[in-house]
Amino acid sequence: MKKAAVLVAGSWGTALASVLASNGYRVMLWTRKEEQAQDINDNRENSKFLPGVKLPELICATTDLKLALENTELALFVAPSGAMREVARQAAAFLSSDTLVVHATKGFEGDTLKRMTTVLSEELGRSVEDLVVLSGPSHAEEVVREQPTTVVVASANLQTAEKAQDALMNTHFRVYTNPDVVGVEVAGAIKNIIALGAGLTDGLQFGDNAKAALLTRGLAEIGRLGTAMGANPLTFAGLAGVGDLVVTCTSKHSRNWRAGYMLADGTPLDEVLSRMGMVVEGVRTTRAAYQLAKQYDVEMPITFQLYEVLFSNKAPRTAVEHLMGRLRTHEIEEIG
Structure with a gap:
């Protein structure tokens, strides 16, 4: 056998x-x-x-x-x-x-x-x-x-x-x-950050519009970092990219979503992790991605704001306000 x-x-x-x-x-x-x-x-x-x-x-x-x-x-x-x-x-x-x-x-x-x-x-x-x-x-x-x-x-x-x-x-x-090993690994890691954000926005009762925006712009961040690290952009439109992102950001099975949901009411990170009783990879990955974004000179505003929430005691609502108040930009990033 x-x-x-x-x-x-x-x-x-x-x-x-x-x-x-x-x-x-x-x-x-x-x-x-x-x-x-x-x-x-x-x-x-x-x-x-x-x-x-x-x-x-x-x-x-x-x-x-x-x-x-x-x-x-x-x-x-x-x-x-x-x-x-x-x-x-x-x-x-x-x-x-x-x-x-x-x-x-x-x-x-x-x-x-x-x-x-x-x-x-x-x-x-x-x-x-x-x-x-x-x-x-x-x-x-x-x-x-x-x-x-x-x-x-x-x-x-x-x-x-x-x-x-x-x-x-x-x-x-x-x-x-x-x-595409690089693309599959990067997508699998970064989607956990976006799932934390999805739980947080649900905990703040922001609705479906906010969730859709978060997933879409989160996928853009995954693509930016992944391609900078040598990935094939097509990977992010597949199972390891958008597929995993959707399931992790929309299901209560997701421990990253659950952790984000608990953070929304101001529960300290240490208490959230203690209550979870399991590893929440998105927390570790947020710290790593924050450093990788700087290393590769990649813009990752969602990741940066979640980093501030997790590790600098930034209020979740303030983080969202800062995301929404960013300077205007293009959706298709090759323009201008």
Whole structure:
């Protein structure tokens, strides 16, 4: 039987483990916490992150990283962006050179501002061309229940992308390929910032007009930064771009949306994160994107205002007023 390893056992990792199990893989789901592994193995449920969902028998949780990775055909890294380097460093000793490596994390490394494929390449000693990124509109709560979902896998090597496509695709989880790794990673990361803003505008009761404007101009910011970093602009019109942006900004499944909604009433960021009990990638990504925008000399007004709200105690309504009061400009940015 084919074997896959998924690192780590959060909601998204567990949902992807379920996809692989439904495709006939024996899946080792790695977690640092013994009580979580025991819960999954004894009760067939990840009660902390996906309560009420029974997991396939082909999933086995473990805290033993060597056991998880030995003789595996596919290693799927779903660690939070802030933990990816540490997890990859620990995994490197047990990972075979023949194992297909995929990651499904949407964010940048905080200190270095590096994309996750770069982090994995450095720690695993592999070429970036040998790695795959999975992204797209995909709430874990729906994927694990086998509700129709469509995603994209990106790699500079088409054959490598197709291997990941074959491993993951089935009748409820459709997978497309894309050669634009940079674009897919940037879109997946920055859309979390816009989702924070969407939750915030909903919390302020600003209505549908404001939401539509935020998504549209947010997509413009994603495109500006992505193309400056070398991405193909067409990627942002696809699943990893507008697709993921829409689902993350319009659903209460989105932890970034929920965090933004709580921020709207003045709840301090530390309290919001404590109440969430899960990583909110958009918070970390806002700090990283703020720095990347300056590094690449890219205008990202939504990101900059959210940065002020998150880290400089700026009132959300004041941030919106500053966005609306900016100097006039063109929508099609090549004009003038």
